[in-house]
Amino acid sequence: MRLLYSKPSPYSSKVRMSAHLCGIELDCVSTDTSAEGDDLLRTNPIGKIPALELDDGSTLYDSRVICEYLDRVSGNLLIPQGLEAWTLCKRIEALADGLTEAVMATLYEVRYRPEEKRHQPWVDKQWRRAHRALDVLEGDLAHLPAEPSLAHFAVASDLGWIQLRYPGTFEEKNPGLVRWLEAFYAANPAYEAMKPAA
Ligand SMILES: N[C@@H](CCC(=O)N[C@@H](CS)C(=O)NCC(=O)O)C(=O)O
Structure with a gap:
């Protein structure tokens, strides 16, 4: 493929x-x-x-x-099938992807829109959305089991991209996310080569 x-x-x-x-x-x-x-x-x-x-x-x-x-x-190797675990996994994926969508919108605003046409209140709204998502994500991750699943990959990829494009966005305010990322790569080093990179 x-x-x-x-x-x-x-x-x-x-x-x-x-x-x-x-x-x-x-x-x-x-x-x-x-x-x-x-x-x-x-x-x-x-x-x-x-x-x-x-x-x-x-x-x-x-x-x-x-x-x-x-x-x-793959015969369901990626997404847990029990209703409770499925719900947590898919909610975390949606939250992490929604977070990225908001931050990416701010990046595209700068990349594709001439300065005089940018609308700061709209950009501010995306950042409020992103910071709400980061706060909720920090809490949700405490419930995620250690065994890697789609939720882990969504979070690692989306936070990795924010660290690449907007370093310092969450590291101080959400130290739980930093600890989670460190623990994820320490336990699953093979995935580090696949995280977003320049
Ligand atoms: N919802 C889509 C989003 C995909 C997406 O936004 N991809 C970005 C790169 S990370 C892209 O192709 N951007 C180019 C564009 O928007 O023109 C997904 O989950 O695959």
């Missing part, structure tokens, strides 16, 4: 970590979304990564759908 991805992309990082846990090897193709190339648009008409091309040529996007697929084909 071919994964269109980029090294800094947090959603791609989540998929790569998930595939590793599922024992699925992906042919990872570095993809620049701003080029809107044919390969990307054929794989995902939305023009975003991660996008997966299956061995039969069919395609899947976005990261949540790809991870659900990896879980299914």
Whole structure:
């Protein structure tokens, strides 16, 4: 299977970590979304990564759908199936991804919008959203078992991306998140090479 991805992309990082846990090897193709190339648009008409091309040529996007697929084909190695554990796992994934979406919106505001057209109240709203999510995440992680699952990969990827793009955002205010990340990589060193990187 071919994964269109980029090294800094947090959603791609989540998929790569998930595939590793599922024992699925992906042919990872570095993809620049701003080029809107044919390969990307054929794989995902939305023009975003991660996008997966299956061995039969069919395609899947976005990261949540790809991870659900990896879980299914691996016989549920990625997502716990008991209702309580499933609920916690999927809620944490949604929270971590929503956090990233908010912070990414602020990055795109600077990257793609001319300065005179930026709307600071909207940016402030995204940061309020992000800080609420970070606070709740810090509490939720206390309930997550040590054994890695989709929730772990979503959190490690999304926090890793924030540390890459906006270092210092949560380290002081949410030290529990820093401790959690350190413990995760100490117990699961293989995943460190897949975290978002420049
Ligand atoms: N909900 C999507 C979000 C994917 C996404 O936003 N990917 C970013 C890179 S991390 C992207 O492709 N951005 C390019 C763009 O928005 O044009 C997912 O979970 O896969």
